[in-house]
Amino acid sequence: MSDKLIPYLVPPEDIIPGTNVEYATLLKNGGPEQLGLYATVRDGRVIKLEGNPRFPNRGRLSALAQSALQDLYDPDRIPGPRGRDADGFVDADWDEAIAAVAGVVAPGRTVLLTGPVTGSAAEFYAQWAEATGAEWIAWEPLGLEALSTAHEIAFGIPGIPSYEIHRADRIVSFGADFLGTWLAPVELAARFADARNVEDLHHAKFTHVGPRLSLTGLNADEWISVRPGTEGIVALAVASEVARRKGGGAAARLEDVLSRFTPATVAEHAGVEPARIEHLADELASANSPIVLPPGISGQAAGSTEAHLAVTLLNLVCGAIGTTVRPGVGPMRGISASAATMRNLVERMESGAIDTVIVAGANPVYGLPKSLGFAEAYAGIANRVSLCSHLDETAAASNWLLPANHELESWGDAEIRPGIWAVAQPVMRPLFDTRQAEDVLLSIAAATGRSSFEVEDWKSWLEAAWRASYAQAAPDPAPFEDFWFELLQAGAVQRSASQPDPAPTLAPAAANYRFNLPDPVSGLTLTTFATAQFYDGRGANRSWMQELPDAVSKAVWNSWVEIHPATAEPLGLETGDLVEVRTSAGSVTAPAFLYEGIRPDTIALPLGQGHTQYGRNAQGRGVNALDLLDGTVDGRSGALAFAGASVEITAVGRRGTLAIMQGSDSDLGREIGELMPVDDALKAIGGHHVDLREILENAWDSDPKSPYRWGMTIDLNACTGCGACVTACYAENNIPAVGEELCAQGREMSWIQIMRYFEQTEDDGFQTVHVPVLCQHCGDAPCEPVCPVYAAYHTAEGLNAQVYNRCVGTRYCANNCPYKVRRFNWFTYEHPYPLNLQLNPDVTVRETGVMEKCTFCVQRINRAKLDAKAEGRHVQDGDFQTACMQGCPTQAIVFGNLKDPASAVSKIAKGARAYHMLGELNTRPAITYLAGVSHARLAQSGHDEHGEDNEAAGDHDPAAEAGH
Ligand code: SF4
Secondary structure, eight states: OOOOOOOOSSOOOTTTOEEEEEEEEETTTTSSEEEEEEEEEEETEEEEEOTTTTTTTTOOHHHHHHHHHHHTOOOOOSSSSSSEETTEEEOHHHHHHHHHHHOOOTTTSEEEEEBBBBHHHHHHHHHEEEEEEEEEEBBTTTTTHHHHHHHHHHHHHSSSOOEEEGGOOOOEEESSOOOTSSHHHHHHHHHHHHHHHHGGGGGOOOEEEBBBOOOGGGGOEEEEOOOOTOHHHHHHHHHHHHHHHHSSSHHTTTHHHTOOOOHHHHHHHHTOOOOHHHHHHHHHHSSSSSEOOOOOGOOOOHHHHHHHHHHHHHHHHHTOBBBTTTOSOOOOOOBBBBBBHHHHHHHHHHHOOOOOOEEESSOOOHHSSSGOHHHHHHHHEEEEEEEOOOHHHHHOOSSEOOBOGGGGGEEEEEETTTEEEEEEOOSOOOOOBBHHHHHHHHHHHHTTTTTOOOOHHHHHHHHHHHHHHHHHHHHSSSHHHHHHHHHHOOOOOOOOOOOOOOOOOOOHHTTTOOOOOOOOOEEEEEEEEOTTTTTTTTTTOHHHHHTTTTTTTTTSSOOOEOOHHHHHGGTTOOEEEEEEESSSSSEEEEEEHHHHHHOOOOOEEEEEEOOOSSOTTTTSSSSOOGOOOOOOOOTTOOOOOOEEEEEEEEEEEOOOOEEOOOOOOOOTSSSSSOOEHHHHOOOTSSSSOOHHHHHHHTTTOOOOOOEEEEEEEEEETOOOOOOHHHHHHHHHTTTOOOHHHHHHTTTTOOOOOEEEEEEEBSSSEEEEEEEEEEEOOOTOOOOOOOTSOOOOOOOEEOEEEEEETTOOOOOHHHOOOOOOOOOOOOOOOOTTTTTGSSSOSOOOOOTTTTTTTSSSHHHHHHHHHHHHHTTTSSOTTOOOOOOOHHOOOTOOOOEEEOOTSSSHHHHTSSSTTTTTGGGGOOOSSEEEEEEEEEEBBBBSSSTTTOOOOSSSOOOOOHHHHOOO
16 A cells, blocks of 8 residues: 655645644643643644743643653553453444443432542533432542641631742741642742742752652751651641740640640650751741641651641741741642542442442542452442543443543643633644543433533533633623633633632631640551652653653662661662562562661652553553552541551562662762852852853854854752653653663663762761753763764764764764763664654654764754744844753753853853863863752762762662663
8 A cells, every 4th residue: 555645735724834833731630730831733743742831830841741742642542432341342432332321320329430620620520410410529549638628627728728939938848749749849849949049149948857858858958857647746846846936826826736745745756856856946936938848648647637737837836827828829629539538439339329430530440549449349330431541440440431532632621720720722633533521421411311511512511611701701801702712822811810818817626626646656667659750650651751760769660669778787688679568458569779868667669650551661560559558548638648557578588670770879079969058159159150161162162153152051959850851851852761671771762861969968967969961062072083983073053963874883982971971772662653643853763773862952953043044143042942941840951052141051151159060071061060059067078088989878889780
């Protein structure tokens, strides 16, 4: 069969071949937060997602949100409706499937189970349930019920507060991973960077209180290590001390509540020195604008509402409520049932009270602990219907599959903040024979004969809802069509006046609350935590997420068990050894990861892996840490306890597979990742400037006649190690994921690696610096003179270029590169359909035998140059950004023209914290790093006088063992 190329006779107005078109839309399920974005579409297919600057995410996206592209193009999506016969799923047609499902939607015996919903869809689902007589339950596995309940108790204001970290001069977190997985990490990371922008001559000290250093904890200046589940009583002890120091109305009202909790009374329970609690109270009491964040998912134990309430009271006595913590005006995720509600649903399914469950956008068979028995109860009911787009564990256990469009193929809206609404529009036609979930529900309702809907499809329903509210809001409005068109371009609108801050008056219930002092525990305690890659497990079939090294362990494609070296030693465990972890609920076996950032009495496992279904990259990877949870829920909010179970560990006596993408935990004093004390940084800024530009302006580095010398700055004070830049680079530059085995052999293809180095402090602790490492585009590049075929060469604009079709694969360049950033294609990697549709047509897809590395997004440079040339000018700041710069939530990366004295990059590169990586080699890199800044007292050097390594955390070097 031959293919024919047929030109458009009448081209569609929004497709100009070879030209990108951007559509504003909303990612409701891109992770913990709802994110506004622009989808870049080329010739009818979306190839890149970038943040919409009108949204609280300030134009940035997380790594997980960027990987939604791989979710859209997932080869393992359900391609069309399916029924089930004795041998498994069989093809069905839509009419047949809808009629069959409508026939079993019995009033009072049917449940519609969705993910959390805000906006018009909430009204739609409620109306659908009423029309069909079904019950609607919206459920979020990593919900925020405890936080919302605590604020309702404290102030009578349910919902999520806004955490205004950027206004704070002192930040304390009781465990929330707010830079990685909790609440709104993209937004909060930007706010965190604002609070610590040392160039503005301030740098809020950050203390992390909890049993384990998460991605967020690694960015703290100080760690107060407490037992899992004791965060609440420690917060009360700190509050008691702050109240004693500050006094005031709140302190007086809470005297009875707080007086039982002193540093001395909680110290033994929490396993912490009383002096550390007193010191923290001193700092909070003397701060002008403090903020305290609550425990996140990993700190959610039985009694988690009390822990959140304790932190709320601490904020109150600190004076943070109403200033840095604004109740009720934070991010909205919508109605969400708790684990307790889900347990009740299981009981009703078991009792035979429910015949039919329709699941849309949720995966409870995987996302609830086994001990709750959802899978068995679901298998026991007669009619199990999945409207999910992927064959996840719940879909696989269903008997009808009516696959929904991906959210990038869907219409919708959401309330993202009180009064602020955003719209979602399809950015491309559906790839498979799928339908919008709401359209499927409309068809089912119509087929039951009980529909009260007056529209035929969801888009009409949505538009009608907006039309009605638009007419109501503006009595003499401009045509609705104009408003709607502009809204679809902008992505969001303020629909009702922003609510004034509700008066945060302490409710009597909180002022008289009787907190419990838990019984002291001994032995090992479990905590589980979400990761930036998988969150609740939704990223597990995306190879970009499997291959994005975890910020803490740097492991890929697997699960691991975090154990303190002192706990591992008696068992003879080393990183990579298999260990069995047991609780009363069950056991799992996974490789150990020895980590100084966890308490010796605590064991931690990541969530999100261990799928039994869900696709080729997810299935069989790692273990499901939920199997260890016994289904304990918080008595007040019904939130699931992710921490606090007693746990035992046993060495299995075998090595497992654990590919760790970092060679050494220390930079061995070689000036790779630099940290400087905050006082030194503040003194230096505005004073002496490091003059690196003498080197960079040398004619060697670019053609003197060229107006450009492209360069980059990376601020290690701003970099949190989130990995968003890494995923942005994968998406933009067609970087293949190679799998666990090749990663373990050091054959990963990532053009950017985030190195995580530990630096010792004087008190025997450690500080972490995250260092994005990529091709430095050296002016005097060691890779260039050794290439026998001139494949590595220097452009007139100072780029270190690589000519793919000249490269013969000797790899001399990689051997001679001191930064180890060159990647060799050992194989031609596959992009199974439809993943190939995501490939960026502006970037070559490389094949076996070719060397590659960061190009500084040369395709974006060239496009910007062409556009500028058409306007008769040179490229200037703001014309374009590299993908990594664009994706970074904290704006740690700045790219531009070093020859333009007005460019941001040329100014930042002259800063007092500037240095070149391995500067003594005189390679004249185009990348200038700005040293990280810490409040800790740093030890002088990572080397002792004998030249031996002083690794702060984990003496292991598994990657070296694996051949790195
Ligand atoms: S530089 Fe990369 S890893 Fe660092 S904060 Fe920015 S996106 Fe995250």
